[in-house]
Structure formats: C-alpha cells, structure tokens
Amino acid sequence: MFDRVEVWVKAGDGGDGCISFRHEKFVPFGGPDGGDGGDGGDVLVKADSSVSSLRGFRQRRLYRAEAGKKGSNKKKHGKSGDDSVLLVPPGTVVLSGVDGDVLEVVADLEQAGQQAVVAWHGKGGRGNIHYASSTNQAPQIAQRGGIGEKKLIRLEMRLIADVGIIGYPNVGKSTLLAAASAAKPKIAGYPFTTLEPVLGVVAAGRQSFVTADIPGLIEGAHLGRGLGHDFLRHIMRTRVLVHMLDGSSADPIRDMMRVNEELLLFDMALSRKPQLLAVNKIDLPEVQDRLSALREDFADAGVNVFFISAAAGEGVPELMVEAANVLEKMKIGKVMGEVPGKVFHPQPKRGSRSVYKEGATFVVEVPELERLMTKDGNVSTELRWQLKQHLARLGIKKSLEKAGIKAGDRVRCGSLEWEW
Numbered sequence: 348m349f350d351r352v353e354v355w356v357k358a359g360d361g362g363d364g365c366i367s368f369r370h371e372k373f374v375p376f377g378g379p380d381g382g383d384g385g386d387g388g389d390v391l392v393k394a395d396s397s398v399s400s401l402r403g404f405r406q407r408r409l410y411r412a413e414a415g416k417k418g419s420n421k422k423k424h425g426k427s428g429d430d431s432v433l434l435v436p437p438g439t440v441v442l443s444g445v446d447g448d449v450l451e452v453v454a455d456l457e458q459a460g461q462q463a464v465v466a467w468h469g470k471g472g473r474g475n476i477h478y479a480s481s482t483n484q485a486p487q488i489a490q491r492g493g494i495g496e497k498k499l500i501r502l503e504m505r506l507i508a509d510v511g512i513i514g515y516p517n518v519g520k521s522t523l524l525a526a527a528s529a530a531k532p533k534i535a536g537y538p539f540t541t542l543e544p545v546l547g548v549v550a551a552g553r554q555s556f557v558t559a560d561i562p563g564l565i566e567g568a569h570l571g572r573g574l575g576h577d578f579l580r581h582i583m584r585t586r587v588l589v590h591m592l593d594g595s596s597a598d599p600i601r602d603m604m605r606v607n608e609e610l611l612l613f614d615m616a617l618s619r620k621p622q623l624l625a626v627n628k629i630d631l632p633e634v635q636d637r638l639s640a641l642r643e644d645f646a647d648a649g650v651n652v653f654f655i656s657a658a659a660g661e662g663v664p665e666l667m668v669e670a671a672n673v674l675e676k677m678k679i680g681k682v683m684g685e686v687p688g689k690v691f692h693p694q695p696k697r698g699s700r701s702v703y704k705e706g707a708t709f710v711v712e713v714p715e716l717e718r719l720m721t722k723d724g725n726v727s728t729e730l731r732w733q734l735k736q737h738l739a740r741l742g743i744k745k746s747l748e749k750a751g752i753k754a755g756d757r758v759r760c761g762s763l764e765w766e767w
C-alpha cells in the first residue's frame with residue numbers, strides 16, 4: 348500500500364537583475380535601464396479527487412518548479428517561473444523536517460481543492476535601475492536572484508473516518524465493523540488478522556458515519572512490537588474512538604490502560620479523543636459468569652462501558668447510536684483534537700541585519716544586500732565608491748565605522764569582497 352512517500356521539492360530560483368545602460372542616439376551617457384529578474388515558481392501540493400493514491404510519486408524523487416528569467420535592458424522584467432503542482436488524493440497530510448529536523452505537519456489537505464505551498468520561490472533580483480541615486484547615476488550593481496527553497500517532504504495518506512475502532516488484537520474489532528456496517532473485513536480467531544485499515548459506513552438512527560477498523564495494538568507497539576503503531580495515523584482524524592475490550596481476557600481494565608498508554612505514546616491528540624468503551628464477547632458463558640464482577644470493576648474505575656456481543660449483534664445498535672450522539676455533540680460544540688482541513692502557510696523566515704568582524708574581514712549580513720552583484724564579480728575602484736554610497740544610504744556605513752573599519756580593510760557582503 349503506497350500510502351507514504353518522501354520526495355524532494357525545489358522551488359524555482361529568482362532570475363538575476365540586469366546591469367545595463369541606455370544606448371540612444373545623441374545621448375552619450377544614458378542612464379541605467381537594467382530590468383528586474385522574474386520570481387521563481389513555488390512548489391505546491393494540491394488535493395485532487397481524480398487522484399486516488401500516492402503511487403505516482405514512486406517514479407520520481409525530485410519535483411522542481413521553474414526558475415525566473417533574468418531581467419534585461421530597456422527595463423524589461425524577466426519572466427516568472429511556473430509553479431509546480433503535485434496532485435495528491437484528498438486526505439493527504441504533508442510533513443516537513445523529514446531530513447533531521449522535528450517532523451511537522453505543513454498541510455492537512457482533507458478536501459479536494461485545498462492546496463499549500465511546500466517550497467517557496469526565490470525572488471527575482473533587482474536591476475541596476477534601482478541603484479541609481481543623485482550621487483550615483485551610473486550604478487554598476489544589481490541583485491542576484493534569490494535561491495528557491497529545497498527540502499525533503501513526506502506525503503502521507505490518512506483515512507477520513509469519523510469513528511475509529513481500537514483495541515488489543517483478537518478482541519473483535521473487525522467483527523464489530525462487520526456487524527454495524529456492510530463492510531466485510533477479515534475475521535479470524537488469531538491475533539493480527541487485520542493488517543490494513545478497513546472502512547465501513549454505519550447507519551445509526553437517522554445518521555450515518557464512516558468507521559475505521561484498524562489493526563490490533565499491543566503493549567510496546569511504540570517500540571515496534573506487534574504491527575507497531577504507525578497505522579494509528581489513520582485514525583488521527585477521527586473524532587470518536589470505540590475502544591474494544593475482550594470480556595474473556597484475564598484483566599480487561601489493564602488491557603484498556605495499556606492500549607491507552609500506546610495512544611499517548613503515539614500522539615497526545617489521539618489520547619485526548621473521546622472514547623466509548625465496549626466489553627465484547629458477552630455471549631461466552633465464562634464472560635456471562637463474571638459480568639457483574641466486571642460491571643463493578645469498571646464502576647470502581649469510574650468508567651462507563653457498553654457490554655456487547657459483536658458476533659451476536661447484541662448491544663451493537665446502542666453503542667453505535669451513542670457514537671452518533673457524541674459525533675453530533677461535537678459538531679455542535681467545539682471539535683476536539685485535530686481540526687480537520689487546516690492548511691498552514693509557513694513563510695520563509697525574515698533575516699535580520701548584522702555587521703561583524705571575522706578575522707580581519709568585516710562581514711555585512713543584511714538581507715537586502717546579500718544578493719548584491721556586479722557584472723563580473725569584480726569590484727573596481729569606481730564600484731568601490733558606488734558600494735560605499737549604497738551602504739551609506741542604508742545606514743550600514745555607519746555601523747561599519749562603529750565596528751572600527753578603516754580604509755584598506757576588507758569587507759565582505761554576500762559573494763562580493765572588496766577593499767574599503
């Protein structure tokens with residue numbers, strides 16, 4: 348089941364600004380006319396109902412958006428790069444920070460049409476027309492295009508269900524889904540029968556809702572025991588959990604606590620979802636015999652339980668009507684846990700200004716100057732003067748003087764280095 352892939356995304360770099368001067372008849376020294384570079388394209392992820400799996404992403408590892416074109420003479424803007432749009436099935440969650448950082452949800456694309464930018468474009472560089480001033484009428488500096496973001500993202504499909512059935516293996520989760528809906532999950536008398544989540548539509552009273560039956564959880568699942576707990580992400584978006592216990596188990600209350608412990612270790616939000624507890628298999632004679640003892644135990648523990656027989660269908664309608672009621676209440680009141688359909692638009696961080704000394708070199712770290720460029724990367728005497736003027740206008744010359752700069756010292760600014 349290709350329900351999780353990791354791909355690299357690279358947004359388009361911005362086009363460089365242009366350094367050029369007007370050449371007109373009878374105008375020997377035309378002013379600057381170098382246009383701006385175009386912005387690069389973004390990489391977006393968009394939920395589209397025509398896509399049903401993440402399979403297509405197995406073929407390619409890198410998705411890039413187009414770069415912006417360079418600016419040119421006569422103040423011409425470079426063309427912007429086209430975006431690259433990755434179409435994913437509705438229900439896809441996008442995570443970033445896969446390569447090392449803390450994994451975080453960038454977008455939760457629950458409904459078709461929702462989209463989010465996952466890699467931001469590099470801005471186009473400014474042409475030399477922007478660097479003209481009363482003192483510098485022939486600026487030979489411009490701005491390089493910004494670098495588009497590149498990162499590794501993870502796409503995960505999460506089922507969209509209202510109710511999730513959880514519990515130890517073999518307690519009767521699949522039997523409950525089969526009894527309450529038209530779904531036909533595999534049922535067998537051994538643990539780990541269910542290997543992949545199964546969905547079913549449950550009709551309860553006048554309502555209907557989608558229920559997900561998932562594999563069994565055991566103690567230590569967070570350490571990879573049993574089937575692990577990774578499949579729990581499929582019920583991250585459910586609003587109510589039906590927690591099933593086997594009435595014939597040695598200690599159903601301990602089972603309940605262990606499963607809850609695993610939920611907590613997987614995700615806090617999951618452990619906070621409302622739960623309906625159901626003790627199953629009450630048709631078995633040995634369970635009948637201890638029924639009143641079980642009732643007392645649960646009453647002592649302060650938890651409300653449903654006693655059911657999924658196999659015989661006993662107590663199942665009541666349980667499902669209660670699930671529908673809780674869902675209804677949550678619709679009216681606040682939705683707890685994860686808010687569905689949330690789309691985040693993280694913006695690239697804004698840098699701050701600083702001037703410092705690195706060895707004998709003075710370093711200027713100012714976002715608007717970082718991408719300063721000259722035609723050939725060299726800084727002639729004329730350019731030295733122009734750069735000084737420009738730094739003075741931005742108030743950075745003062746900062747450098749405060750830091751102790753003297754004529755003859757080296758200054759570095761982005762990729763340019765010259766003598767003060």
Ligand SMILES: Nc1nc2c(ncn2[C@@H]2O[C@H](COP(=O)(O)OP(=O)(O)OP(=O)(O)O)[C@@H](O)[C@H]2O)c(=O)[nH]1
Binds near residue numbers: 540542
């Ligand atoms: N007597 C009795 N047996 C039941 C009942 N519900 C389920 N069973 C039996 O318990 C066994 C496990 O049922 P499943 O529905 O496959 O259990 P599960 O929780 O989905 O198990 P996994 O998918 O392995 O986690 C099967 O043999 C079922 O027939 C019940 O209410 N009464």
Ligand SMILES: [Mg+2]
Binds near residue numbers: 520534
């Ligand atoms: Mg099962």
